Amino acid sequence: MPVRVAVVGPFSGPRAAWGQLLLDGMAAVPHAGVRWVTFDDQGDTSQAVARAVEVIADGGFAAVLGHFNSLGAARALPLYRAAAVPVLLPLATAPGLAEPADVAIPLCPDDNGQAEVIARACRESRAGAVTVVHDGTEYGQRLAERIRDAAGGVAVSVYDGWPAGRVDGTVVLCGSHHRVGALLRERPVGDGPVLVTDDCDVPEFAELAGTGAVGVRVARIAGGPLARVVAGFAAVAAALRKYPERRGTELLEALRGEVATGVTAPAGWQVTPLARAPHAGRYDVAVLGAGVVGLATAALLAEAGARVALVTGDAPETAASAVSGALVRAFALDPAERERSTRSFQMLWGRPDLGPWYGFRGTGALVLLGATDLDPAAAGVAALREAGVDAALLTASKVARRWPDVDTAGLAGAVWEPGGGYVSAAVALAALRDRALRAGVALYAGRRAIGPLAGDGPVELADGGRLHAARIVVTAGCGSPGLLGEAWPADRRARTRLIRYGIFAGGGRALPTIVDSGTGMWGRPDGGDGFLAGCPVPEWNVPVSAGTGLTDAQVEQLRLGVSGRLPFLAKADLLTGRYGTDLFVTGGPVVGRVPGTDRLFVAAGWSGAGFKTAPAAAAQVAAALEIPPPVTWSADADR
Numbered sequence: 001m002p003v004r005v006a007v008v009g010p011f012s013g014p015r016a017a018w019g020q021l022l023l024d025g026m027a028a029v030p031h032a033g034v035r036w037v038t039f040d041d042q043g044d045t046s047q048a049v050a051r052a053v054e055v056i057a058d059g060g061f062a063a064v065l066g067h068f069n070s071l072g073a074a075r076a077l078p079l080y081r082a083a084a085v086p087v088l089l090p091l092a093t094a095p096g097l098a099e100p101a102d103v104a105i106p107l108c109p110d111d112n113g114q115a116e117v118i119a120r121a122c123r124e125s126r127a128g129a130v131t132v133v134h135d136g137t138e139y140g141q142r143l144a145e146r147i148r149d150a151a152g153g154v155a156v157s158v159y160d161g162w163p164a165g166r167v168d169g170t171v172v173l174c175g176s177h178h179r180v181g182a183l184l185r186e187r188p189v190g191d192g193p194v195l196v197t198d199d200c201d202v203p204e205f206a207e208l209a210g211t212g213a214v215g216v217r218v219a220r221i222a223g224g225p226l227a228r229v230v231a232g233f234a235a236v237a238a239a240l241r242k243y244p245e246r247r248g249t250e251l252l253e254a255l256r257g258e259v260a261t262g263v264t265a266p267a268g269w270q271v272t273p274l275a276r277a278p279h280a281g282r283y284d285v286a287v288l289g290a291g292v293v294g295l296a297t298a299a300l301l302a303e304a305g306a307r308v309a310l311v312t313g314d315a316p317e318t319a320a321s322a323v324s325g326a327l328v329r330a331f332a333l334d335p336a337e338r339e340r341s342t343r344s345f346q347m348l349w350g351r352p353d354l355g356p357w358y359g360f361r362g363t364g365a366l367v368l369l370g371a372t373d374l375d376p377a378a379a380g381v382a383a384l385r386e387a388g389v390d391a392a393l394l395t396a397s398k399v400a401r402r403w404p405d406v407d408t409a410g411l412a413g414a415v416w417e418p419g420g421g422y423v424s425a426a427v428a429l430a431a432l433r434d435r436a437l438r439a440g441v442a443l444y445a446g447r448r449a450i451g452p453l454a455g456d457g458p459v460e461l462a463d464g465g466r467l468h469a470a471r472i473v474v475t476a477g478c479g480s481p482g483l484l485g486e487a488w489p490a491d492r493r494a495r496t497r498l499i500r501y502g503i504f505a506g507g508g509r510a511l512p513t514i515v516d517s518g519t520g521m522w523g524r525p526d527g528g529d530g531f532l533a534g535c536p537v538p539e540w541n542v543p544v545s546a547g548t549g550l551t552d553a554q555v556e557q558l559r560l561g562v563s564g565r566l567p568f569l570a571k572a573d574l575l576t577g578r579y580g581t582d583l584f585v586t587g588g589p590v591v592g593r594v595p596g597t598d599r600l601f602v603a604a605g606w607s608g609a610g611f612k613t614a615p616a617a618a619a620q621v622a623a624a625l626e627i628p629p630p631v632t633w634s635a636d637a638d639r
Contacts, residue, residue, distance in 0.1 A: 257528015
């Protein structure tokens with residue numbers, strides 16, 4: 001029987017648009033091995049308490065996730081504390097909710113940070129006095145008072161509903177999205193800036209506000225609320241896959257190990273324009289495939305002004321991105337791969353204002369080298385330093401002294417990159433999806449394009465629909481050769497290959513992300529005390545599949561492949577395993593215009609390097625399309 005986890009949130013009522021995030025979060029974490037059971041609190045404080053009573057009375061839930069309503073969460077937490085049931089709070093933003101820290105883990109910054117970023121936006125607007133209007137709810141009133149207190153030197157007036165007459169200067173509206181939407185429909189304001197608080201960061205809000213939403217900016221969590229929700233589901237699933245028997249305090253500590261650090265900082269708030277409405281009709285670009293490269297490409301093209309459609313497959317749980325170990329670093333021996341990974345590190349993964357919100361966890365990265373690798377590695381380290389990325393070439397003896405768990409026999413040296421690490425794949429995909437949708441990308445979810453694609457005419461979809469686009473970018477991973485058919489470059493042999501890895505008990509070892517350039521073995525820390533490790537699997541041209549079950553023979557093959565460099569893995573407990581499928585292409589990934597066509601473009605064949613190179617790959621596609629991308633990905637992409 002799968003372990004059960006209670007998911008509490010507003011699945012009906014005025015705040016049901018927020019409850020949809022919980023449903024999306026479940027779908028975003030495949031192979032969870034957990035039975036998610038939903039409880040509808042309708043966004044109401046008393047209902048939140050009632051649902052907590054039901055969860056505890058059941059007695060069979062390992063953990064709770066949700067409780068977006070901060071007031072409801074505050075009143076429910078003592079009940080969970082008494083029952084020793086851990087709680088993850090992805091979007092409850094009231095300060096101090098997790099104190100004492102013996103039952104709840106917050107996954108987002110609190111409203112003190114939101115008040116600070118709104119107050120800063122008011123000061124920067126230089127539009128005179130600030131009028132803060134709340135919707136009459138306790139939540140709206142408390143937030144309005146925090147903004148007033150944070151304003152520092154700016155004249156702020158706080159009102160319950162609109163004051164009489166014209167309202168000039170900067171206006172801030174606080175409260176639930178449907179009530180603030182109603183206030184904006186009245187909008188007796190002047191020409192000054194209008195800001196709304198985070199509850200309005202759902203697509204439904206623009207519809208509720210009507211023409212009053214024009215020019216409005218919203219305070220939102222960096223990376224988007226979906227990424228925080230997905231982070232919660234990913235943490236619960238990872239902890240319970242590894243430790244299905246843990247409960248109470250032991251499970252709480254395992255959950256803490258799965259949650260990326262730094263994501264509760266006040267800097268996690270930003271003020272941006274409302275999301276653009278998705279375009280409908282004929283598109284400039286259709287992106288086929290919504291793995292990490294497809295999502296990054298769709299987002300970047302839309303932010304550059306293109307009308308973009310994104311078509312996802314109908315089996316996202318089998319996509320390589322969904323099961324990737326997602327190692328990230330700037331260094332690579334191959335110059336072309338290094339250029340992409342370095343640029344991606346500069347654009348996203350290596351930036352403290354962005355990386356953590358996209359699921360990045362810094363562990364440092366170590367690439368182990370053979371004798372023939374030393375000269376190209378030295379050139380690569382020099383290139384990284386010139387690009388502003390910290391890196392060093394280490395001797396084998398230095399590696400042995402610093403990381404005694406690494407067997408250095410036969411090693412000539414290593415490249416050490418302190419800023420490297422890994423990414424929670426599900427969180428990164430959610431944040432990129434959020435970015436794409438906010439930029440106006442039209443999402444054709446689960447509709448799958450049918451190949452081979454024609455040089456002209458519409459894209460045929462598996463459900464019988466059609467999509468009209470001037471140009472098509474194929475980012476469908478293992479499905480890319482089939483979509484392009486005879487248009488796939490004949491000199492770039494493409495084959496599917498099985499990926500297999502295990503997550504082992506780390507035994508308290510402090511290890512970085514590791515790649516062995518000689519054997520192909522790779523690994524990284526996983527959560528608080530796990531180590532994820534894999535090695536090349538010589539199983540080619542396999543059907544696309546993914547899952548968690550490994551046979552005894554496969555586990556032994558895995559141990560043999562990874563324990564040569566990390567001997568402790570020969571006997572370490574296997575906590576869980578996973579397998580998937582990736583596309584390997586002779587000569588490295590295929591990126592750019594498909595030869596012989598003016599309409600078809602491709603970005604596929606990453607051979608395991610998709611996450612570390614995705615932002616730069618997206619920029620490379622934009623250049624091939626002759627669509628100038630934004631200069632950089634800022635924390636506020638629309639500002």
